[in-house]
Amino acid sequence: MMDSSPHKFYHVHGFDSRQCLEHYFSDKPDMAFGDDSLKFLIDNLRQVFAVGHIKGDILIDLSVSSFIHHLYSACEFFKNMIVLKVNNRCIMELKRWVDDRTGAFYWGHTSTLLQEKEENSDQFEDKEGKVRSAIQHVVKCDLDKKNMTDPLVLPPADCVISAWLLEDASKDQDDYIRYLRKFSGLLNPGGHLLLIGCLDATYFTVGKDKFHIFKYNEDFVRNALVGEGFIIDYCKVKVRTAVSDLTDYKAFIFIAAHKEK
Template sequence: MESSKHKHYHVHDFDSRQFLENYFSDKSDMVFGDDTLKFVIDNLKQIFSEGHINGDILIDLSIGSFIHHLYSACEFFKNIIVLKVNNRCIMELKRWVDERTGAFYWGHTSTLLQEKEVNSDHFEDKEGHLRSAIQHVVKYDLDKENMTDPLVLPPADCVISDCLLDAISKDQDDYIRYLRKFSRLLKPGGHLIIIGCLDTTYFTVGKDKFHVFTFDEDFVRKALVGEGFIIDYCNVKKRTAVSDLIDYKAIMIIAAHKEK
């Protein structure tokens, strides 16, 4: 299938539950655990534990409806606002937030973070703590100047974006345009954390292949600097998973702050 014929996450129907089952579940045949789960959880714990990134409001702009990337963040922010581009992802996330029957199971990710906790008793209600911190789940429209119009969001101390820029950008100009739009959600001096898959062309959900913009670490660094960010942290992990569901070469986490 040619890349131009791949579906687009923010345009076409997207099976949010199948996406979670493929890339984030605790099933024995889910081979991405070291990359999508452990690497992300470990690095975000390190980033937030340094104490530089904290405040009142964190905005999450990520693909799908996963939550494990927010575990550490909820210790340092009073309110988390989650933005989603489609209704299925909103419904999937709200099912977990509201503890409804049939919600996706995230206990295996809680265990991964618990292994890092000195006081495991403190960790017992990590999922409950995160549920309490998620104050709003809001639908957005990438084509609008104010993505959440008519709702005007308060300026955020931090924006975290996991693989969304990868999925919605057609090319380099698109990536930079969306990066600029996301950065407008920040307060002066605010922090941006980006998680992305490097050298990727597609990912698979069910029978559908979805487009991914292909980029490398150097491109992201230059894009951030070009938008006035100072890079504080970057880590890249080479792929370990063996699967043809997605063709990424590595996964990257980069944290930066906006110059005042």
């Protein structure tokens, strides 16, 4: 892959998935991103699913790294979830958790965050267990293939969730729209896309390596979605609160949209 960027590309070079989780999603005291990568995600997903319009048989998740807390609310509304990953280390990390094996990453702090939001927290069910049961397949994908999961052909989904993958894989605007079109192709007519991204970012760090992020703003992503036939139902932007030089995003954006029939 020829590119002038001095940074690595997530979907090309791969990274240490466990270290990524420690940096951006853990319960460690020095983890600076709790309000952004944990609470913001959980709060907005809980809110859009609570309305009751987003539901069905199949949900496909296309996100970076190996986090799972974005699936807590989804598992109540979808019987089957298919998770697509672009590199093997992320697949291994996720499967270790799905199979509840020794050494799996600890997610208890995120289920506690959701429990605090539930009206009847005394009857809070095991969200991690529900997510494990709902994840039917973890599949390797190649974003640049016509069929990303070739030779496997996926059934059309009622919902696609994608967190931070589009900007991490895209070199420029054309790449972003091309990948967005592929994600859209996974959906049934009328299906929903839940898109989580970072605004005005250029890099994120995992260990000693810096990875590329395609820099864009809210207007760009809104126009890209409308251009691909989506109707935006919900949009929330959270200005960054984290103090860290691991990454340089200015804000997180959460968009819920549906594909015109």
